[in-house]
Amino acid sequence: MDTIKAALIKAMEAYFDGDAKRINHALRVTQYAEELLKSEAGDYPVVIGAAVLHDIGIHQAEKKYGSTSGKYQEIEGPPIARRILEGLRFEQKQIEEICEIIAHHHSPGKVNSKNFAIVCDADWLVNLKDDYDIRDRGKLSKIIEKVFLTPSGKARAREVYLQEESGAGDYMI
Numbered sequence: 001m002d003t004i005k006a007a008l009i010k011a012m013e014a015y016f017d018g019d020a021k022r023i024n025h026a027l028r029v030t031q032y033a034e035e036l037l038k039s040e041a042g043d044y045p046v047v048i049g050a051a052v053l054h055d056i057g058i059h060q061a062e063k064k065y066g067s068t069s070g071k072y073q074e075i076e077g078p079p080i081a082r083r084i085l086e087g088l089r090f091e092q093k094q095i096e097e098i099c100e101i102i103a104h105h106h107s108p109g110k111v112n113s114k115n116f117a118i119v120c121d122a123d124w125l126v127n128l129k130d131d132y133d134i135r136d137r138g139k140l141s142k143i144i145e146k147v148f149l150t151p152s153g154k155a156r157a158r159e160v161y162l163q164e165e166s167g168a169g170d171y172m173i
């Protein structure tokens with residue numbers, strides 16, 4: 001595993017302190033983000049940094065507001081991510097961009113970069129089945145077009161949820 005990703009994952013796992021649900025979610029989103037990076041022109045350290053740490057504010061949101069709602073995670077996540085990224089000696093510019101992605105990852109439209117789009121799509125690839133009724137294929141097809149921001153994200157979502165390509169299925173790690 002490459003060193004940046006390994007160090008980020010180690011820090012994320014330490015922060016989540018055995019919370020398997022959050023750790024597994026971050027790992028699945030990171031795996032999708034890495035896959036999307038093969039066909040989308042994103043910046044590897046920024047995308048992987050944001051993917052691994054995108055929900056890092058969730059424990060603090062629960063503690064402070066009694067809620068895992070996206071808006072609280074967006075507030076609580078960036079300062080925690082910043083401390084972790086500074087500890088891992090990320091460049092200041094990368095830290096700013098990663099924190100910006102984390103601060104808006106439940107509010108599409110405010111950040112328009114490719115890096116943001118990849119992280120959001122990776123999160124949706126994992127979350128779509130929890131947030132939408134995915135049994136109606138016609139409706140689902142429209143939802144995929146609306147929700148996913150990159151061509152590769154849309155294509156992967158169609159594979160995972162509509163089984164459009166051969167060999168595709170639920171994508172688990």
Ligand SMILES: [Fe+2]
Nearest residue numbers: 029054055123
């Ligand atoms: Fe997430």
